[in-house]
Amino acid sequence: MGAGKSIVGERVAEAIARPFVDLDRLIERRHGPIPKLFERGEHEFRRIEEGILAEALAGPESVIALGGGAVLSPLNRERLRARAFTVYLDVGVETAWERVRGSDRPLAQREADFRKLYESRQDVYAAAADAVAQDADDVLLASLGLRFGGALSPRAPVVIADARVLELHPAPVEAPVHTLPRGEAAKSLAIVERLWRELTIGREGTIVAFGGGSTTDVAGFVAATYLRGVPWIAVPTTLTGQVDAAIGGKTGINTAEGKNLAGAFHFPESVVIDPDLLATLPEKDRRGGLAEVVKTGLLSGRAVWELPEAEMIRACAAHKAGVVLSDPYETEGRRARLNLGHTFAHALEAGSGYRVAHGEAVALGLLAALRLSGQPTDAVEEILRPEPVEADLDTAWAALKRDKKGEGVFVLLEAPGKPVVTTVPDAEARAALVSLVRQ
Ligand SMILES: NC(=O)c1ccc[n+]([C@@H]2O[C@H](COP(=O)([O-])OP(=O)(O)OC[C@H]3O[C@@H](n4cnc5c(N)ncnc54)[C@H](O)[C@@H]3O)[C@@H](O)[C@H]2O)c1
Ligand SMILES: [Zn+2]
Numbered sequence: 258m259g260a261g262k263s264i265v266g267e268r269v270a271e272a273i274a275r276p277f278v279d280l281d282r283l284i285e286r287r288h289g290p291i292p293k294l295f296e297r298g299e300h301e302f303r304r305i306e307e308g309i310l311a312e313a314l315a316g317p318e319s320v321i322a323l324g325g326g327a328v329l330s331p332l333n334r335e336r337l338r339a340r341a342f343t344v345y346l347d348v349g350v351e352t353a354w355e356r357v358r359g360s361d362r363p364l365a366q367r368e369a370d371f372r373k374l375y376e377s378r379q380d381v382y383a384a385a386a387d388a389v390a391q392d393a394d395d396v397l398l399a400s401l402g403l404r405f406g407g408a409l410s411p412r413a414p415v416v417i418a419d420a421r422v423l424e425l426h427p428a429p430v431e432a433p434v435h436t437l438p439r440g441e442a443a444k445s446l447a448i449v450e451r452l453w454r455e456l457t458i459g460r461e462g463t464i465v466a467f468g469g470g471s472t473t474d475v476a477g478f479v480a481a482t483y484l485r486g487v488p489w490i491a492v493p494t495t496l497t498g499q500v501d502a503a504i505g506g507k508t509g510i511n512t513a514e515g516k517n518l519a520g521a522f523h524f525p526e527s528v529v530i531d532p533d534l535l536a537t538l539p540e541k542d543r544r545g546g547l548a549e550v551v552k553t554g555l556l557s558g559r560a561v562w563e564l565p566e567a568e569m570i571r572a573c574a575a576h577k578a579g580v581v582l583s584d585p586y587e588t589e590g591r592r593a594r595l596n597l598g599h600t601f602a603h604a605l606e607a608g609s610g611y612r613v614a615h616g617e618a619v620a621l622g623l624l625a626a627l628r629l630s631g632q633p634t635d636a637v638e639e640i641l642r643p644e645p646v647e648a649d650l651d652t653a654w655a656a657l658k659r660d661k662k663g664e665g666v667f668v669l670l671e672a673p674g675k676p677v678v679t680t681v682p683d684a685e686a687r688a689a690l691v692s693l694v695r696q
Contacts, residue, residue: 258365259353260346262322268393270320272579273400274591278313278321280306295363299326307332314340325378326364328385337385344396345386350375394575401578402527403504405571409529411463411490415456417476419443419468422494425537429492429529430465437468443475444510446519452479463488463526469495469542470502474520477508481523491525494534496546497616500553500573503528505581505592516606522586530574532567544641545616551640552597552623553577558674562640594676597668598622600660605646605693608653613646621646625689629681630669645695653690 263279270277281291284305288294294302306324310333313321321341327333328343337343350372357365365371383389388399398404414432421439428434435455437443456479458464464487466476473491480489493503509520535543547562553573554561561572577595584591601622605613620641627634637643665680681689 258325258362258371259356260325260348261356262346265346265390265393265396266320266322269396269400269579272393272397272576272583273320274583274589276317276319278316278319280310280313280321280327281324283313284309284324292361292363303330306330311336328381329378334381334385342400343385343387344399345382345389346391346396347382347389348391394571397575397578397582398571400582401504402525403530403574403578404527405530405532405567407529409465409490409492411465411488411526413458413462414465414490415458415462416465416467417452417472417479418466419472419494422468422472426467426494426534428465429467432465437472437475440469441471441511443468443471444517445475446510446512448475449479449482449510452476453483456483458483458487460484460487463490465490465492466503466525467492467494469493469498473498473503473525474507474509474517477506477523477525478510478520480525481508481521486523488526489523491528493528493530495538496535496543496570497549498546499530499532499535499570500546501549501577503530504574504577506585516611524585528574530570532570535566541614541616545614545619548598548616548619548623548641549573551637552595552619554636555623555627555670555673556580556594556597556676558672560636562636590678593678594668597670597676598624598626600657600667601625601690601693603660604653604657604690605648607656608648608650608694609646610649613648617643617646621693625693626667626669628692629667629685629689630671632670632673643693645693648694650691650694653694654687657686657690 267277285291288305306327307330310327314336354368354371364374390396390399409430414430416428416432416434418428418434418436419439420436423436435452464476464480466473466489473493477489480487491503493499506522506524508523509517512518550562550569550573553576557576561569564572580592580595598619599622602618605618605621620643623637624634624643667681668676669679671677
C-alpha cells in the first residue's frame, strides 16, 4: 500500500510494451468498491482476489500490480512462482504512510495499525519476491538480471577475461582464468575454438565474462555453443559494455566477411555492473561509450548525460533493458530503434576500412539521423564533438545500402524520446552521408 505500484507498473508496462493490469482496479470493476467488499469480510475479498489473479496470470504477458495483501495467500504465491517474475516495491513505511493517510483504504485507517501491518508482512514479501525495487528502472534492471554491486557466487565458475583488464583489476571471482587478447582481436573463430578445447566445465558450470563488449560478445558466444549452451554472467568493464554491449543477450564474433556475422542469442544469467571499474578506462574508450549514452538519451528523451556517472549508467542500462524486454529476440521490430545513428555509423566504419572507431562513427551517425529528423543537434555536437572522417564514399554508400535494416529504412526521431522507423529517399540519405565524410 502506498508503494506507488500503479505508477511504477504503468511505467514498466510502457517501457516493455506490455499491457498493465491493476488487480485492485480490476476487482472493483467487476465487484464494486473494495471498502464495500471488505465489509463482507477480508476472507471473501481474498477469495475474489485469488480468482482474478489466476485469470491475469493466465492471460497475455503483462505487468500486474498486486494489492498489498495478495501474497499472503499461499495459492497466489505458488501461482506467482510458477508464472511471474515478482518484484517487491519497497519505499519504506514512512513514505508509504504519507501516501495513504486520509484515504478510504480499509487497512490504512490508523497509523499504528498500518506500521504493524507493514512490519508483519516483511517476511512474506521477502519470500514471495524475486527482487526488491524502489522505482521503475529498478524493476527493469532486475527483470533482466542486471545488478549494481553485490557478491558474485556462480556455480563451478570459470573466468574468460580480457588480458589488459586482468592487468588492471582482480578477476571478479576466484576461479580458473582463460585470457583473451585485448579488445576486438578476441572476437574470432580461432579464439572460440581454443576456448572450446580448453574449457573443462560441465553443463552446471558458469562462464564469467570479464572485459569490454568484445569479451562479453565472444565469451557469451562460447557460453551459447559450448556443450550446446552453459550459463554465463557478464561483468562489463567498459562504458560501452555497461550501457549497451553486455545487455540483451546478443553474442557473437567477426568473420572474414565482416563484423558480428556469426552469433547467437544467449542471455546472461546476470550482468553485474560496477562503474568503479571504469576508472582505468582510456579516454578514447570512454568517448566511445559516451556516444551510446547520448544515443540512449535521445531515444529515451532524458538528458542522461547530465547525470553523475553511476546514475547515468544505471539510467542507460535500464532503458536498454526495457527495449530488450519489449522484443527479446528482435522479432517485433522494437529492438531496431536501438540502431539510431547506426546505419550511418556502420557505413563509415566500412568505408574507412574499420579505421574509424565505432563510437566516433556513432557520434556522426547520430548527427545525420538528427539532421534527417529535423531535430536539434546541439547535445550531440556539444558532448561528442563529431568531426567528418576520412572514408571512401562509394564503399560507405554500398555498405549503407546493404545494411541489414533493409533498403532505405532508418531510425529517426519524431521528437526526443520518440523514435520512428521510417524510409528516407536515397538522395537525402546520400547527402547526409556525404556531410560526414572529410572532403
Ligand atoms: N552484443 C551487443 O549487443 C553489442 C552492443 C554494442 C557493442 N558490441 C560489441 O562490443 C565491442 C566493443 O566493445 P568495447 O567498446 O566495450 O571495447 P573492447 O571490449 O573492445 O575493449 C576496448 C579496449 O579497452 C580495454 N579495456 C576494457 N576494459 C578496460 C578497463 N576497465 N580499463 C582499461 N582498459 C580496458 C580492452 O583491453 C581493449 O583494449 C565491439 O566488438 C561491438 O561489436 C556488442
Ligand atoms: Zn553501437
